[in-house]
C-alpha cells in the first residue's frame with residue numbers, strides 16, 4: 001500500500017501548525033503562499049488509488065508552479081495542459097512530452113504551433129479539441145497524430161449554475177454530432193479518445209448529477225467506438241467550509257466507474273483542484289483594525305490580487321488567526337488594500353479577536369490561487385514557500401516593483 005492512500009480526506013486550516021506558520025511569516029514576510037508538497041503527494045495518491053485501472057493526469061492550470069509539477073511527476077502523475085505555457089512548463093519540470101495531453105480551447109495560433117512542433121518529435125502527445133475548426137487548423141499545420149474529441153455533455157455540475165448556457169457551448173461539440181465528427185477526424189488523424197470535463201467543485205450533493213453527465217459521455221463513447229480512452233476530466237471538489245464533509249474517494253471511484261459502465265476503453269481523469277486546494281494557504285498580516293458599531297473591519301495585506309476567488313466566485317475561504325488562535329472569536333469583515341468593495345475575504349465571520357500585526361491564514365488557496373494572482377494596484381505578487389516534512393524551501397521569490405514595471409517601454413526605447 002503506497003503511503004498517502006490512508007491520508008485524511010481533507011486538511012482543515014486548524015490542522016496546520018500555527019507556530020510554524022508564524023515563523024514563516026516572520027522570516028519571509030506577508031502576504032505569503034505556503035505550499036505543503038507532502039499534502040500534494042497525498043492528495044494525488046488518494047485520488048489515483050480510487051481509480052485503480054484509470055489514467056490519472058493532473059490538470060496543470062489549477063497550480064502550474066514548478067514545485068507542484070515536479071512533485072507530481074516524481075509521484076508518477078502525468079499532466080494535462082490547456083495552454084502553450086503550461087505545456088512548456090510541464091516539459092521544463094521534467095515531463096516526457098509523449099505523456100502530455102493538450103486540451104486546446106480556442107487555441108491561439110502560437111499555442112497550436114507549439115503543440116504541433118512538440119508532437120513532431122514526440123508522437124505520444126495527444127491533442128484534445130472541441131471544435132471542428134480546431135481540427136481543421138491542426139490539419140492545416142500538417143498534424144496527423146493522436147487526437148481526442150471533446151464533447152459537451154449538456155449537463156453542468158458543481159458551481160456551474162453561475163455559468164450562462166451560452167458560455168457552456170464554448171466547450172466541446174454537442175454530443176449529437178460526436179459520431180459525425182469522429183468519422184471526419186478519423187480520416188485525418190489518429191483518433192484515440194473522447195473527452196469531456198463535466199463539472200467543477202463537485203461535492204457529494206452534486207455527485208448524482210455529475211454521474212448522470214458521465215453516463216451520457218460514456219454512452220457517446222460506446223456509440224463512437226474503437227477508442228483507446230474516455231477522459232472524463234476533473235471537477236472533484238474539496239470542502240471550503242469547515243462544516244462541509246469531504247468526498248470519500250473510495251466510494252466516489254466506484255460510483256464513477258458504475259456510471260461509466262462497460263467500456264472497451266481506458267478511463268482517464270484530470271483532477272486539478274482536488275490535488276492542490278487544501279495543500280496551500282496564504283499568510284497575511286493585519287495592518288488595521290476598525291471597530292465600528294455595525295462590525296469590525298480587519299485590514300490585511302493580502303487582497304483580491306493575491307486571491308481572487310472570493311471576489312470572482314463569491315468563494316468561501318476559511319480564515320484563522322494563527323498568532324492568537326485561542327482568543328474569543330469576534331465577528332469580523334476581512335479586506336485588503338484594493339480600492340473596490342469586492343476586495344473582502346469575508347464578512348460577519350467569527351475569527352479569534354484579531355489585533356494589529358496578527359497573522360491570519362486564509363485556507364484552501366492551492367487551486368486557482370497564485371495561478372489567478374495579479375499585480376492590481378501595482379502590487380508585486382507574493383512569495384511562495386514549500387514545506388515538505390521538516391524541510392522548507394522558497395520556491396517563488398516575492399516580486400519587486402521592478403517586476404511589475406519590467407515590460408514597460410519609455411518613448412524612444
Ligand SMILES: *Cc1c(COP(=O)(O)O)cnc(C)c1O
Nearest residue numbers: 059197200234235270271272273
Ligand atoms: C480545469 C480543467 C480541469 C481541472 O478541473 P478541476 O475542477 O480543477 O478538477 C480538468 N480538465 C480540463 C480540460 C480543464 O479545463
